[in-house]
Amino acid sequence: MSNEATHGHPEVVTTHEAHHDEHHVHHHKETFITKYVFSQDHKMIARQFLITGMAWAIIGGLMSVLFRLQLGYPDQSFPFLEDILGRWAKDGKITAESYYALVTMHGTVLVFFVLTGGLSGTFANFLIPLQIGARDMASPFLNMLSYWFFFIASVIMFSSLFVQTGPFSGGWTAYPPLSALGEASPGSKVGMDLWITSMALFVVSSLLGGLNYIATILNMRTKGMSMTRMPLTIWALFFTAVLGVLSFPVLLSGFILLLFDRHAGTSFYLDSIYIGSAALPNEGGSAILYQHLFWFLGHPEVYIIILPAMGIVSEVMSVNARKPIFGYMAMVGSLFAIAILAFLVWAHHMFVTGMNPFLGSVFVLLTLLIAIPSAIKVFNWLTTIWRGNIRFTPGMMFSLGFVSLFISGGLTGIFLGNSALDIALHDTYFVIAHFHIVMGVAGFFGMFAGIYHWFPKMFGRFLNNTMAYIHFWVTLIGSYLIFWPMHYEGLAGMPRRYLDYTNWLSFNQFDGLNKFISTVAMVVFAVQLMFIFNFFYSIFKGRRVTVKNPWGSSTLEWTTPIVAGHGNWPGEIPEVHRWAYDYSKDGREYISQTEPVTPDEKPH
Amino acid sequence: MISATVSTQRKKIHPHKFTLWVGLGSIVMMFAGLTSAYIVKESQPEWTSVELPKVFYYSTAAIIASSITIQMALKAFKERSMMNYRRFITLTALLGTVFIILQLIGFSRMWGDGVDFKGSGAGQFLYIIFGLHVLHVLGGVVALLVIFFKAFSKRVRNYNPVTIELASTYWHFVDLLWIYLLVFFIWTL
Incomplete structure (x- = not known):
């Protein structure tokens, strides 16, 4: 044993870690490349995720503006569209193929690249070591790899926008046969191969990140930081990472089978398909199988988006109400309950696939159970601000906005969670309104709350408050003006994913409403550009902390x-x-x- | 000072080991996804079954033997008996390679018997599930090769057991995973 003493205590300090700490405390040989590009500092990796995510948010948001132009003004042509999109908008009108490509990429980009990579990637990396008292992640190297896998995935997804046959256009869920057969549509050709490659790399990035977050939270807390002393942000990011680590591999399995169906002639998802008048040889597959594999990830995915936002909001709200968070253990317990239920409700996305109604009723029950932990969280936020000494900082405003959106969007979830109502409401604008409010805009509000609150820690300067308040009010009011009317359209039966409703007389009553929604969408998008300006301006010229x-x-x-x-x-x-x-x-x-x-x- | 501050952080289990365990959990989910997909598809019409070639039983023997040898390598390392350690690491990597070759022979036997990607059935799942497992074993062999060359390096003498402990945990895991997959296919076919 004397031998061991001379070689240090390997269980406590590995040679790698000791060297690592020493290296950075002395700050020698830190070049531009190691500091800003291939950095292993969790704070720099967080900023890399944030800025990459913001670039994607602009691209994804711009896509929605383009297809809202078509939906609001289906009878008009916009010559500038042809200048930007070329043959994808012939004579200034978006073609059917490009419309489907735009909505598909809008979904993929915002769900995965912005609200998963951008949100979790930024705040898990930034906050976990800082708030639990660690020098860095459990493995800074894996952490760096996680960002670079995300970056390569981004490059591949972005490049798919420029291939001749266009990006994938079969919906962000990539259901077969549209995703499995190259003949199905132009976007199903090389665009789909790039989509699936990019998503596989994205899964690898998420897994590397998630492993690190879990190991760091459980093993690297400073002395005295017991689990129940952790800020709620850390609890939320912990459950998010657990969800990701357990659900993304299943999506990867689904993608592997899809890849074999596309290129090796197997029939996992394909059965009795005719293209033109010729029958394909594939027999015995089940398209529903893909839906099971996809939604087993897909449902936890919505909690991967919303849990970090909930954690950020809890923290920002407590700080700015100058009151302890109400019901800390209830908050942790409800996060845990949501994480468990996340794995038991996936089939509520599949109520109309011909599922056994008795099985459907089980999923209805489990889905409606989520209302309980969600309501606990909402009540705890409201009781936290109750009689608080509230400071209306921009971060606090966005947190309050988050709670408002979460309530409005959550209530419509109770409608959609009922399999009987879902027969009428599935694939209508009601669904679009529901998930955009509760997951999309609310997720963004959590992210904005976090950015405004931790910007001083990230860059040593404050964001401009005037622009922040304009950003908040226009985004909040605008989001409600965009998505609230969509509930009425959905209740009237207006289906989603249609290029043009003009020949559908019963929906002509919504012409004015659609123009209104499109106009508001453009205004809200412009305000996001102002936020981007504020962000980069303040990095260099903001008020110093x-x-x-x-x-x-x-x-x-x-x-x-x-x-x-x-x-x-x-x-x-x-x-x-x-x-x-x-x-x-x-x-x-x-x-x-x-x-x-x-x-x-x-x-x- | 630095090592002192690091050591004040509570570490019941080495963070890299913990990361590995969580990673193993995610690999389990991937194979759980595939085997549940198999169960879902099994009940569909036009499902065809296959016969498992005998060679998969020989490969099972190889991978179980390799689990024993890596355990002995770990024991030798902890006893500072470096000669034995190198011997057992080499043996484990060799047995791993034998396993991979036997799996590939198994695939080509099945392909020769007319089990291909046409139609739908157990064979397609078997190729993909066993194939992904082979990739995971290959990853383990590569890791062992790295450790193998480090063990023969004259320059650096390292008595830190974390690396070899990580490798042995992973190796036992792919062994157990294989036994699960084999039992699953014997049971369902």
């Missing part, structure tokens, strides 16, 4: 220097003595987690 803890927050990230180097704390990592939510306690505005508990205080 002069104190370590500008929001008076009790969590650990605000105990680091204003611009923290790799390793986060220059000296020792602080020890934690209390939970993250000691606000307005014993006549003090806030008590940092690092402050020891006094003898007459009850330890938390």
Whole structure:
């Protein structure tokens, strides 16, 4: 054993980690490449995810503006569209193929590349080590790989926009046979191959990231940081990572089978298909099988989007209401309940696939059960701000907006969760309105709350407040004006995914409404561009942060220097003595987690 | 100072080991997805069954033997008996390679017997599920090769057991995964 003593204690400090810490505390040989490109610093990787995600958000948002032009003004032509899109918008009118390509890519980009990669990637990387008191992730190298897999996936997906036959156009869910047969549509040819390659790389990126987040949260917490002292952001990011690690591999399985159907002639998903008058040799496949595999990921995926937003909102709200979060353990418990239920409800996306009605009723029950943890969370947010000393910072405004959207969008989920109502409502604008409010816009609001709140920590400067308030009000009001009317269209039976409704007389009553929705969508998009301007302007010219803890927050990230180097704390990592939510306690505005508990205080 | 601050962080289990365990969980989910897809499709009309070639039983023997040898390598490493350690690592990598070759022979036997990608049935699933497992074993062999060359390096003497412990955990996992897959196919075919 004497031998072991001379070689250090390998269980505690691996040679890699010791070297790693030493390297960055001394700050030698940090070149542009290692600092900004192939960085292993979790804070830089977070910023890389954020900026890549923002680039995707502009692309995905612009796509929605283009197809809203078509939906609002189906009888008019816009010559500038031909200048941008070329033959995809012949004579200034979007063609059917390009319309389907636009809606497919809009969904893929926003669901996966912005609200999964951009949201989780940014805040899990940024907040986990800072808020639990670690120098970096469990494996900074895997973390770097996670970003670069995301980057390569992005490049491949982006390149699919430029191939001759166009990007994939069979819907973001990529159901076969449209996704399995190259003959099915122009987008099903090389566009689909690029889509599936990109998504496979995206899955790898998510898995590498998720493994790291879980290992870091469970193993790298500083002294005194018990699980129940962690901020709720960390709990939410933890459950998000668990969902991703367990559900993305199943999607990958589905993609592998799809790839064999496309290129090796197998029949996992294909059965008795005629193209033109010729029958394909594929027999015995089941398209429903793909839907099971897809939605086994697809449903947890919506919680992968919303849980980080919930965590961010809980934290930002408590800080800015100057009150402890109401019902901390209930918040953790409801996150856990949502994570479990996420795996048991996937078939509610498949009520109209000819499923056994008795099986359907089980999924209805499990789906409606999600209302319970969701309601617990909403009540806890409302009771957190109840009689609080609220500071209406931009981050707080977006958090309040998130709760509003989550309630409005969540209630329509109760309609759609009923298999009987779903017969009428499936594939209508009601569904679009539901998931855009509860998952899309609410997810974005959580992300905006996080960006406005942690921007000072990320870049050492504040965002411009005036632009922030304009951004908030226009986005909130605009989102309701866009998606609220869609509920009525959906209840009237207007189906989604149609290029042109003009020949459908019963929907002519909505002509004016569709023009209105499209106009608001353009205004809201313009305001997002203003936010992008604010973001980049403030990185260089924003008001400087002069104190370590500008929001008076009790969590650990605000105990680091204003611009923290790799390793986060220059000296020792602080020890934690209390939970993250000691606000307005014993006549003090806030008590940092690092402050020891006094003898007459009850330890938390 | 730095190592002191690191050691104050509580570490019941090495973070890399923990990461590996979570990663194994995600691999389990991938194969769980595929085998449940198999069960769903099995009840469909036009399903065709296949016969498992005997060679898959020989490969099972090879991979079980390799699990024993890697355990002995780990034991030798902890006893600082480096000669034995290198011997057992080499043996494990060889047995892993034998397993992969036997699997490929099994595939070509089945293909020769007319089990191909036409129609739908157990054969298509078998190729893909066993094939993905072979890829995971191949990953393990590559990892073992890296460890193998490190073990013969004269320059660096390393007594940190984490790497070999990670490798052995992964190796036992692909072994158990194979036994699960084999039992699954014997049971369903």
